[in-house]
């Protein structure tokens with residue numbers, strides 16, 4: 001493939017020391033283990049059918065004809081974002097070859113939940129740095145953002161593809177509907193295709209009827225990877241490290257652990273990255289299987305931190321309250337809502353925070369279950385005695401302690 005700058009390219013020697021050789025100097029190409037790195041096709045494992053299918057849906061943009069909008073579902077770390085970004089980039093470079101201007105934008109809706117932010121980010125993604133001033137942070141209405149976006153799309157592109165990752169986090173699916181029906185409603189002439197990504201398989205049920213119909217039945221479900229695929233994914237990143245750094249058995253063990261974690265490639269790649277950093281900080285020139293346990297906790301803490309980022313502080317306190325309960329009750333892992341509310345109140349009073357109302361804490365418990373930080377289930381108390389909810393932390397409690405309150 002041409003025009004793919006991420007892979008195989010040498011780093012500028014001027015910065016190589018800082019990028020690769022800090023401390024123990026174990027890296028030779030550190031970016032290969034960055035989570036946002038989009039690997040070249042020959043490093044992507046087990047997704048050629050999905051790449052082909054997504055490409056077929058959006059390919060009509062190359063001829064200026066309307067293309068489909070699609071939804072991709074699958075658990076975390078199953079390559080959804082990777083496939084979307086990879087296909088978008090290839091479409092854009094094929095467009096360049098054919099002198100067709102394809103605009104691409106990627107927006108993560110977990111950090112961009114309101115309509116105006118989504119539309120603004122798409123605009124900023126599509127245009128040059130100077131033109132991005134047309135999409136200021138504040139001061140213009142949602143309608144004006146849309147107007148500017150339509151103008152940009154029609155003025156500069158022959159086709160546009162927009163990926164909305166974690167689309168289920170949007171406050172409402174208005175932007176999804178407006179963007180996917182922009183051509184039909186006469187807002188733009190240039191065809192726009194949307195790739196919506198979610199790890200909530202039942203997300204479709206939450207979509208309103210009109211949005212659903214604009215996505216038709218073009219849905220793809222990505223299965224988790226098995227241990228063999230995970231091992232290959234990680235082997236394909238081995239050259240992030242200098243030769244001989246990763247001892248035998250390191251990659252198979254990370255792959256086996258990631259396979260247990262629902263086939264999550266993200267976890268595997270992250271552990272590789274942390275292993276390198278750990279080796280550097282400790283001036284080690286090789287990485288052994290025993291080092292894996294040291295870094296997994298750090299990797300998990302960071303992931304959880306990511307999950308909680310942007311959420312209200314009290315959401316974190318509720319998570320901490322559940323972690324404390326779990327730690328103080330080694331033989332239990334399910335806790336009733338009332339137990340958690342009591343633990344949360346104790347935590348708040350100890351730390352000097354004003355606790356939120358019971359109803360609000362119940363809502364927060366639903367939010368953290370939705371984010372898969374906890375699992376929630378409803379139990380029956382016994383004949384005629386009604387029901388109660390209980391919750392279980394899906395992360396190790398000591399990991400939660402790493403969270404900054």
Ligand SMILES: Nc1ncnc2c1ncn2[C@@H]1O[C@H](COP(=O)(O)OP(=O)(O)OP(=O)(O)O)[C@@H](O)[C@H]1O
Nearest residue numbers: 035043044045076077078079080081082233265266
């Ligand atoms: N098939 C694959 N081949 C090589 N690397 C992969 C593959 N699938 C995923 N990865 C790597 O695993 C990490 C996570 O992948 P990605 O972000 O695409 O997952 P996702 O399904 O979008 O997860 P999430 O829902 O958490 O965003 C990335 O670093 C990606 O490069």
